[in-house]
Amino acid sequence: MDGWRLGVDGGGSRCRFALQTPQERHSVVLGPANVTSDFDGAVSTLRAGLAKLAALARVDSRALVQVPAHLGLAGVMDAHDSDRVRDALALPGAAVTDDRPPAVRGALGAGDGFVAGLGTGSYFARQRDGQIRLAGGWGSRLGDEASGFWMARQALTATLAVVDGLADESELTATLLLRFHGSPRRIVRFAAEMPPGELAALAPLVIEAAMEGDPVGRDVLTRGAAHISKTLRLLGHGVGDPVCLTGGVATAYARFLPADLAVALVEPRASALEGALELAGRGAAPRPGV
Known part of the structure; x- marks a missing residue:
């Protein structure tokens, strides 16, 4: 064949x-x-x-x-x-x-560069001289920072902080609490029992809220972007090195990245x-x- x-x-x-x-x-x-x-x-x-x-x-x-x-x-x-x-x-x-x-191969081809994979889970990679160096990807219990799952978890945690009277309500936390019929117990059960993909399905709500200026949504994406930036630098990213953001929540982070990373962004090749x-x-x- x-x-x-x-x-x-x-x-x-x-x-x-x-x-x-x-x-x-x-x-x-x-x-x-x-x-x-x-x-x-x-x-x-x-x-x-x-x-x-x-x-x-x-x-x-x-x-x-x-x-x-x-x-x-x-x-x-x-x-x-x-x-x-x-x-x-x-x-x-x-x-x-x-x-x-x-x-990584699809995004960069055979060329040098960096990848942040940001979907239901997350991972980071550097490709140099055809060799791939990987980081992250350890799953929802021990990692997946900046992923769609992580976005949802952070937003739900913030919602429970509002319930406890430890944080101010935002449009996002009000929407999430209403989604669970005002029951913190339902939020806890949902987070404990549902697979990561079900939690990640809430990520578009977080992203939309952030783009509209919601303080909780913006905080979540700002912290996620900080993790992306820190990890890429630890992997050796330097000025001018191309970076591909891939995955379902990737594009949301572009406006939250530091300027030197934002200008390095390139579209995935495949x-x-x-x-x-x-x-x-x-x-x-x-x-x-x-």
Whole structure:
């Protein structure tokens, strides 16, 4: 199957698949694929997506074992996770990493630069001379600062501070309290029981409020931007180094960044799915901490 490549971009909210052949490309989009929070669910999603791709390409799904593949999946932490996924999918030759390397490759191509991935979760990366240095991406309990999940959590925390009489009410906190029928108990249960993607769905409310001048919304985005700036500098960002902001809440931060970072912003070259296709057949990309 010369000229065939398979790429997968699996995140906490959706999983995208692409099969490139010499003649055409087939694409499929399904639900989340996080191998840490729900391994069985992720594998089920992956199997369904691969089966749909094979059907679109009019080949037996078992033929995909011959196709160079790169699967970038949320929740892959080490080689053990990669091996589990390969075994479960019967794709022994596939490169399986977390979802950050394909996103970096897609955003920067082979060039030098920095990436802040700001979706349901968050991560940061530097690519220099073809080598990727990763930071963050440790999940909602221990990280994901400046992400959509983090935005929502900070706004809900601020709302509870208003309930306690420790902070002034804003339009945003009033809206959030009304959304939960005025019940702080419902806010606490929602935050404790819902997956990160459900909390991240509140991020557009925070962003809209910030853009309209709401003090709580602006505080959340200002603190998120400070974390972005600090992390990129620790990774070695210097004057003139390009920076890509990617992910569903990324564009909201542009106006809150320091001037030297704001002028360094460039549009991502391509998507994480394109990055996965580029990496297919080239071996595994760096894992966390590399």
